[in-house]
Amino acid sequence: MKKLLFPDYQTISESAADWIFKRVAEKPELTICLATGSTPTGTYEALAARAKGNERLFAKCRVLKLDEWGGIPENHPASCQYYIQKYFLDPLSIPKSQFISFKADAADPEKECKRVKEQIAELSPIDLAVLGLGLNGHLGFNEPASALTPYAHIAELSIETQKHQMVEGLNVKPAFGYTMGMAELLQVRKIIMLVSGEHKREQQEKLLHGKADPQFPASFLCLHPDVDLYTDLP
Numbered sequence: 216m217k218k219l220l221f222p223d224y225q226t227i228s229e230s231a232a233d234w235i236f237k238r239v240a241e242k243p244e245l246t247i248c249l250a251t252g253s254t255p256t257g258t259y260e261a262l263a264a265r266a267k268g269n270e271r272l273f274a275k276c277r278v279l280k281l282d283e284w285g286g287i288p289e290n291h292p293a294s295c296q297y298y299i300q301k302y303f304l305d306p307l308s309i310p311k312s313q314f315i316s317f318k319a320d321a322a323d324p325e326k327e328c329k330r331v332k333e334q335i336a337e338l339s340p341i342d343l344a345v346l347g348l349g350l351n352g353h354l355g356f357n358e359p360a361s362a363l364t365p366y367a368h369i370a371e372l373s374i375e376t377q378k379h380q381m382v383e384g385l386n387v388k389p390a391f392g393y394t395m396g397m398a399e400l401l402q403v404r405k406i407i408m409l410v411s412g413e414h415k416r417e418q419q420e421k422l423l424h425g426k427a428d429p430q431f432p433a434s435f436l437c438l439h440p441d442v443d444l445y446t447d448l449p
């Protein structure tokens with residue numbers, strides 16, 4: 216993992232957006248897997264600013280949603296769907312037909328995972344993933360466990376994950392989530408991991424520890440040959 220140290224969140228966001236913008240200019244049909252949450256928002260906003268007047272550049276990108284809260288209405292403001300639509304698909308004019316995602320309110324969650332797993336297999340290798348680091352070390356919704364799951368699956372969410380700010384306004388917290396699996400993530404060609412703020416210091420140390428620990432799923436990124444960590448934590 217290559218650690219790239221920046222002075223603050225703004226600079227992380229600008230630099231990650233610069234990298235992604237250049238990559239799309241080189242390969243307009245890029246397949247990108249996206250995390251949601253508070254960390255990547257600045258990057259997506261900076262990317263949208265760069266794309267203003269140049270939206271056609273992104274018209275051929277295919278976007279894959281990393282994860283989703285289970286059981287909430289698809290277009291609920293707390294959903295990852297809503298977030299990606301707002302911060303990525305709309306500002307970059309990416310047609311919905313090029314968006315691959317778990318349906319938050321799918322009637323049959325197992326069947327939904329199978330459908331997305333097949334779509335991921337068709338798209339593979341995915342060119343780029345923009346990821347965030349969960350407070351408990353989760354990657355997408357690959358939660359700490361004695362063993363991790365390779366492909367798209369339903370994940371039982373920990374109490375800590377249910378406290379995430381995206382769902383803080385919900386009276387009933389999602390008990391499960393949908394997520395890409397660890398093998399699917401490790402097969403992505405290039406990973407940009409975004410980490411910002413003192414509250415992630417301990418987590419970053421575990422991330423950089425260099426051992427794959429299923430109790431801290433993000434540490435599995437040490438097995439990947441091309442991860443850039445954008446951080447403001449020395």
Ligand code: GLP
Nearest residue numbers: 250251252253254347348349355
């Ligand atoms: C949530 C999201 C993940 C995200 C993680 C970190 O669980 N589902 O995709 O990477 O939290 O979030 P944050 O950036 O808000 O700390």
